[in-house]
Amino acid sequence: MNQASSESVSQNSAVFLLAMLALGTVAPTVFWGLPAIVGQIAQQWGFGAAQLGIAVLGEVFGMAAGTLLMASVLARQPVRITLTATILLSALANFVTPFAHTLTLFIVVRAVAGIGSGAMSGIAMTCLSYTKSAERNIGWLVLLQVLWSMALLGYVLPVVGGMAHATGTYVCIGVLSLAFLPAVALFGKQEAFVDADASESAHVDLRGVILLLGSLFALYFGVGVLWTFLEQIGMRSGLSEARVATTLVMANLVSLAACVVMPRLGRGNGLRRWAVVNIGACVVSAAALTMPQTPDRFALAAIVFIVAWTGAATLIFATMPRVDTVGRYATLSPGVLSLGFGIGSAAGGELIEMLDARAAVGLACVFCCASLLLYMSLKRANNTAEEALSRMSQS
Known part of the structure; x- marks a missing residue:
């Protein structure tokens, strides 16, 4: 920028x-x-x-x-x-x-x-x-x-x-x-996100941008399935509406703590490590929700998924400046997020009606795995990118 x-x-x-x-x-x-x-x-x-x-x-x-x-x-x-x-x-x-x-x-x-x-x-x-x-x-x-x-x-x-x-x-x-x-x-009268003479080839890792946005889309596809239908998934597993609602409230409260803690853990070299941990936790918790549920198992899996999803999203967003130091593609993140969520919700609803809730959760787990693989495919930021980021943070 x-x-x-x-x-x-x-x-x-x-x-x-x-x-x-x-x-x-x-x-x-x-x-x-x-x-x-x-x-x-x-x-x-x-x-x-x-x-x-x-x-x-x-x-x-x-x-x-x-x-x-x-x-x-x-x-x-x-x-x-x-x-x-x-x-x-x-x-x-x-x-x-x-x-x-x-x-x-x-x-x-x-x-x-x-x-x-x-x-x-x-x-x-x-x-x-x-x-x-x-x-x-x-x-x-x-x-x-x-x-x-x-x-x-x-x-x-x-x-x-x-x-x-x-x-x-x-x-x-x-x-x-x-x-x-x-x-x-x-903003200044002529201030733009990208200079007219900006050289994208020198500052933008286009492959990294594509992998990062793909990871975000896949994660929110899974979120679209699980978050939209989590109540139905719990109730179809034999849990009461009150128990499911209590679980969701607890998960939201814990996720607030994750929003504060994850940025601290994700500073510097910790960014990649903790992003992988959080996306991996989404995979594990989604897999746990495909199993026969007890009240305690559902509560634990749901809370872990929601907290891990919140932490993963925070760290994926924070990774964008490392692959796009110009500031051109970060603007795509909200659209990719909403697109993944919307398509995931539609696909999840169709699967629940055609098959069952377990099939929908299984699809969410597959997309969370895809998100993890895409993020892990990112190259570590090279020295040039790190130096550019350092200069920008001081502007």
Whole structure:
């Protein structure tokens, strides 16, 4: 990423970090609140399960398209312009959504909203990936996202939905988008993610970028299967709804601790080691969930998976600056994440209906294995990359 201009706030200042943390947390609000929002949509518009699945995939593909635009067409454009445009695009699409009464129009509008939120998420992720103590800052981002998801599902969306249904939810999301317009002033007028004369061949390990994004996609494919249907997996194993809910609450609380601890463990040479440990723990816990379940076995496997997934995601994000010191491809991470999650959720639901929950968990385990293999295929950062990172962290 470019050096901050004299007109912009220092990109390691508290104001800048807080703004990017907030943007990265709030921009994908629909993604974090999806279980509740889907219910509101079904109640207000009467869409069936298959229609809702298509609509969700439309938004997820929009998010992926938004991050792709930021990594390609918009990477050399001033961040002020792109951030302003994507904020307004996201807000407008959310304000228009209550008037989209047909399925086709609804999908189109939500895809447009996804483009806006995906681009905003990409901007925040890129900025946080290229600050001092990137591992720590990304750890804080993941922690805040977990907290925001818990607040959305536990309080915000039920209250807003009870007052104004899905219409109120989308209007609130639009207003939240507009609240980030002042953040535009944190960037210089001509500041872009990639210099016009930047030499990608000297700074970007394209093979490493592809492997890293593939690892992230495979991990979140598995997460999409397990997180979306974990309650059903537990209940189909004979556990009570109350026991499953208690397990999920405990897992979320422990995962918050992982968000704080993993960035500390992942500093320097520990990054690769602890990323492998966490992805490996996802594989082991997913495999354990394919076995006949007892309450204790399910609780242990579910908690380990959720904590390991949170830690793995934090460290995979933090690895991106080591393969892309220019700062061009970190913006793809949120889109790849949401794409993997969306496709994993759809595939998991189909397998549960066609076969059983064990088959769906088995598929998740396979993709977690693929994530581990892809990450382990990454070459260790060479001295040139390390030196470049050191220079960037001091900018």
